[in-house]
Amino acid sequence: MSASRTPRTHQLVSQRAAAIPPSGIRKFFDLIAATEGVISLGVGEPDFVTPWHIREAAIYATERGHTHYTSNYGLLELRREVARHLEQRYGLRYDPATEVLITTGVSEGFDLAVRALIDPGDEVLCPEPWYVAYFPCVHLAGGAFVPVPTNMEEGFRVQPEAVQARITERSRLLILNYPNNPTGAVMDRETMGRVAEVAIDNGLTVLSDEIYDRLVYGVEHVCVPTLPGMRERSVLLGGFSKAYAMTGWRIGYAAGPAPVIEAMMKVHQYVMLSAPTIAQEAALEALRRGEAAVQEMLEAYDQRRRLTLSGLRSLGLACAEPQGAFYVFLSIAGSGLSSQTFAEQLLREEKVAVVPGSAFGASGEGFVRCCYAVSAQEIEEALERMGRFLARHRQ
Amino acid sequence: MEDIFRILEKDARTPPERIAQMTGRSVEEVRATIKKAEEDRIILGYRAKVNWDKVAQGRILALIEVRVTPQREVGFDAVAARIARYPEVHSLYLISGDYDLAVQVEGDSIYEISDFVSNKLAIIDAVQGTVTHFLLKRFKEDGFIIQGEDGSSKRLPIAP
DSSP: OOOOOOOOOOOOSOHHHHTSOOOSSHHHHHHHHTSSSOEEOOOOSOSSOOOHHHHHHHHHHHHTTOOSOOOTTOOHHHHHHHHHHHHHHHOOOOOTTTSEEEESHHHHHHHHHHHHHOOTTOEEEEEESOOTTHHHHHHHTTOEEEEEEOOGGGTTOOOHHHHHHTOOTTEEEEEEOSSOTTTOOOOOHHHHHHHHHHHHHTTOEEEEEOTTTTOBSSSOOOOGGGSTTTGGGEEEEEESTTTTTOGGGOOEEEEOOHHHHHHHHHHHHHHTSSOOHHHHHHHHHHHHHOHHHHHHHHHHHHHHHHHHHHHHHHTTOOBOOOOBTTEEEEEOGGGTOOHHHHHHHHHHHHOEEOEEGGGGOGGGTTEEEEEOOSOHHHHHHHHHHHHHHHHHHOO | OHHHHHHHHHOTTOOHHHHHHHHTOOHHHHHHHHHHHHHTTSSOOOOOOOOGGGSSSOOEEEEEEEEEOOBTTTBTHHHHHHHHTSTTEEEEEEOSSSOSEEEEEEESSHHHHHHHIIIIITTSTTEEEEEEEEOOOOSEETTEEOSSOOOOOOOOSSOO
């Protein structure tokens, strides 16, 4: 006879993974897939296909057999080109050998930076609304996420006083993301300078996600490490996805002080080894010969931005004028609906997809994110449908 | 001004109201600019780009190299102007290299084109000789890809 067995409860998923909140946008996938004739302003990437000369460079690299790993840091040639690019654009000097790391998109770069910069229990301040990956990455690294709310009246620009007010003993890192996803906000140099002073006064490191740096419209992009005292305390994340329409290639870079880049590389070498070689070759071509394509796409985005804003104004809808990225963060206060309900009903009733603002943190409630990287015809049609929807739901 | 032309060059049907919104100008300004550009022959015309390969009877296109004796005072201009007047001539360029004029001719059949070359083009006094190339297949025309994938977007409908 065998002794009675009482198996231990089987826990398949870690508590840490289970604690990641479900994505606020995932359920829309199924809903959109089941609906015909949807105009989606819920996209988060350019509608342009990667310029042909960049695709061709990747094909050529494949033909020549460039199919092996690269250095953990990335191709030196590409790191040199990134360093040259940052010097030409922003007057920043980084040593390509020790201060630049090629990452698998800014997504990976962000995760690496957080893991390299914080210890469990450290507090990470982040302007809210925030890009959806920030909170989970900080959570996975054991950090405490401290949102710094921003609002439409201040154009969703983070205010130095608001950062200062949330500083504690455990404050360690400040995340910045301008031009901003989801709000399209761009920081002016004066305000950004004062935010930088708060970081310096409180011994914070700054992690600046500048993936949208090239997409600004008639204003200056303030590159964080160019501010006084910031180069030595900040990690700059940049990439190719938005400016060169290369989202699917998964390629980006980090630049910062050598010790941080080395720490990031240590994590990177074990989780990624090296960024995709073919994508690195494509990125090299983008930096060398992609500027004309960037300018052409930039003009198209700006035209659609104006078209969207003028359409929204005629519908009587409020938003802070977005000066960067390709999003409008639209107030839906007049509808009396939550952003989630608004987005669901708009999709069901008028077949227009937008992203509920609540997906980007509590300060996003009362807003929806509309992406204008779609054709002018689609923008006009979507606005017309939204106009009908609002006429029915306006309180 | 150039931004207006670039928008129209991509889609000539873009209404002035939309162009005004896209460029931050007034509708009146856009209309006036377009009108002036039409008068000044900056905008030469508006037409549909038809893919005749998809219509029952396709069209025949030929590229003709023409060697010409330039004439005193007018060089190539007089003979070029003469050739350009034929409605069969689709486009006409003076080029550098082995020959002088590149003539693109369109017709409904090979016979129509050979008739044009032998009875109209070759007999012009200044024309020394012609070489006719018939087009076998169109891959790209005026920026439109005719054969193969057009590279249209395959994005996820919703993404962070």
